[in-house]
Amino acid sequence: MSSSGQGASEREAAFPAGRLFRVGGSNVVRADARLGVMTIRRAGDGGVQAWWRAADMAGDGELCGEYAGGDCAVERVRQAAGGRVHVLRPSRRTAGASHVFFWLQGAAGDDGAVIRSVDRVVAAGQGVRRLLAGLRGLREALPVRLGDVVTPEAVAPVLADARLAAALAGALPPGVAPAAAVRSPQFRQALAALSHVLEGGQAGAALAAQLGLDPRAGSSVVAFLRAIEQRRAAEDGDDQEMH
Numbered sequence: 001m002s003s004s005g006q007g008a009s010e011r012e013a014a015f016p017a018g019r020l021f022r023v024g025g026s027n028v029v030r031a032d033a034r035l036g037v038m039t040i041r042r043a044g045d046g047g048v049q050a051w052w053r054a055a056d057m058a059g060d061g062e063l064c065g066e067y068a069g070g071d072c073a074v075e076r077v078r079q080a081a082g083g084r085v086h087v088l089r090p091s092r093r094t095a096g097a098s099h100v101f102f103w104l105q106g107a108a109g110d111d112g113a114v115i116r117s118v119d120r121v122v123a124a125g126q127g128v129r130r131l132l133a134g135l136r137g138l139r140e141a142l143p144v145r146l147g148d149v150v151t152p153e154a155v156a157p158v159l160a161d162a163r164l165a166a167a168l169a170g171a172l173p174p175g176v177a178p179a180a181a182v183r184s185p186q187f188r189q190a191l192a193a194l195s196h197v198l199e200g201g202q203a204g205a206a207l208a209a210q211l212g213l214d215p216r217a218g219s220s221v222v223a224f225l226r227a228i229e230q231r232r233a234a235e236d237g238d239d240q241e242m243h
Helices: 108-123 127-133 152-159 162-170 185-198 202-210 215-219 221-242
Strands: 012-022 029-031 036-042 048-054 062-067 072-076 085-090 100-104
Touching: 012 108, 036 108, 048 100, 062 085, 072 108, 100 108, 152 162, 185 202, 185 215, 185 221, 202 215, 202 221, 215 221
Parallel strands: none
Antiparallel strands: 012 029, 012 036, 012 100, 036 048, 048 062, 072 085, 085 100
């Protein structure tokens, strides 16, 4: 794959790159001069993995870093000359998480596209998890409304998924953009109605069953969102196996 990110998706980005390694316990890194391919891949459980292989090798190569829940970010190492050294690092202090240093080996003009493709992999699939993060600390007994969680800001990462945005656009009136729809009064009213159904016992269970979910997913808003997250993770895992 070229360093422009051609063929990159929300699940994987592969590009020409070499590795760099820390010298002892210092902050100094030293480059491995070999040509290689770096692959940033989202696993079925929503985590992110970084793989590297030498250009003359087949297969996935070496697993360099793994980040549970996609809790990572890529940034340029500003201290490095030339501006082509980057690091994939944990977003927070996470035990066992690695800093993966790499230097881009493709055409310099493609560097921006490569890093954007990595950003897409890291961000993809995080929409539902971010919605659920808004529920942390809330007890199951507390009533939670979809309108409190599914805000336009929280939905933005979901709309960044091209497949989901296209599916939503197909259900909207002509000329109405998904980003505008989620800010409309009609959307808020629909969320309120759905919250009411999910609090309605048998009606919520029937709705969940129609959507292919466990009927217990219709017992509350929290259970419904968690069931959607689990199904998305399972679908991602199936896609990864097919790939």
